[in-house]
Amino acid sequence: MLKLDPVWQADIQQSNFRLLLDAMAYPGRCFALHAVPNEGHVALSVLATLLDADVTLSDPYNLLSADDWPMLQAKATSADKADYVLCDASQLPSFLPKLGTLPEPDQSATLIVKVNKLGKGDFKLKLSGPGIKDSEILNVDGLNTEWLSKRDDWVCAFPLGVDMILLDEQHVAALPRTTKVEVM
Numbered sequence: 001m002l003k004l005d006p007v008w009q010a011d012i013q014q015s016n017f018r019l020l021l022d023a024m025a026y027p028g029r030c031f032a033l034h035a036v037p038n039e040g041h042v043a044l045s046v047l048a049t050l051l052d053a054d055v056t057l058s059d060p061y062n063l064l065s066a067d068d069w070p071m072l073q074a075k076a077t078s079a080d081k082a083d084y085v086l087c088d089a090s091q092l093p094s095f096l097p098k099l100g101t102l103p104e105p106d107q108s109a110t111l112i113v114k115v116n117k118l119g120k121g122d123f124k125l126k127l128s129g130p131g132i133k134d135s136e137i138l139n140v141d142g143l144n145t146e147w148l149s150k151r152d153d154w155v156c157a158f159p160l161g162v163d164m165i166l167l168d169e170q171h172v173a174a175l176p177r178t179t180k181v182e183v184m
Contacts, residue, residue, distance in 0.1 A: 006034075007048045008071060016049040023165065023174040028127040028136035030119045030171045042167045043086055043114055047072055050110070051084060058082035061091055063114060082109055089115040089143045089166070093150045097162050105159035108177075116142025118168045124184040127175070137184070138173055140166065148181055 006012045012034050019031045033045045043063060048071070051057060057074035063086050069076065079085050079095035087093070100108035121141025125148075128135045143166070154177075155161035161177035175181060 007045045013049045016045055020046065020049060020165070020172065020174070023172050024131075024163070024176055026131050026136075027129065027174055027176055027179040028125070028132065028138040030138075030173045032171050042170055042172065043112055044068060046112055046165060046167060046172060047074075047084070047086070055083040056081065058085045058095075060085065060095060061088035063088060085109050085111050087111055087113045087147075089113045089147060092144060092146050097154065099154055099157075099160045099162065102160070105161075108160065109162050111162050111164045113143075113147065113164055113166050115140050115166050115168055118166060118171045118173050126182040126184050127179050128182075129179040130176075132179070138166075142168075145183065148183060151175070151181065 015034045019033055023029065023031050033042055047057070051072050051074040053073040055074050056077040057072065058077055058079040060079045074084070079097060081098065083098070085095070085097055097109035097111060098107060100106060117140070119139055121139045123140045123143055125138045125140060126135050127138060151162065151164065158177060163177055164175040166173045166175065
């Protein structure tokens with residue numbers, strides 16, 4: 001009998017999808033994903049939930065193993081053409097992601113950005129915008145500030161832009177393109 005890691009099971013993916021929707025609806029709030037693989041690779045849980053054979057993925061920082069790609073089913077492509085880009089937040093952003101077009105702003109990239117820790121750390125982000133009553137403070141450890149500078153450039157022509165999902169070893173938090181981010 002074939003035994004699959006729980007991240008590949010439909011009920012776990014459905015639960016994680018609900019959590020990702022909540023993270024997008026409530027920017028800056030941290031959510032713990034279900035069934036994180038033993039090695040704590042929460043990015044694999046997020047990708048397993050979001051990807052299928054109809055989307056493209058780029059891993060410019062080589063965060064995935066070769067064994068992960070067949071299960072994800074996504075087509076590999078360059079970061080400037082990918083629907084999803086897996087990123088290392090400690091590295092400098094070295095690409096221009098898809099930002100969409102005015103007729104099709106949804107044809108933009110979602111950046112999955114791996115940080116050291118969410119909800120802890122000295123780096124504080126003050127968030128405001130849709131889904132946030134007044135403001136939300138998100139503490140992050142391991143995020144190169146250049147990501148936020150680039151994000152400002154990428155989202156300045158709304159509705160064009162990118163959505164970001166930040167993740168650590170167990171949690172996710174989202175920064176949709178509509179969220180204003182200030183470093184405190």
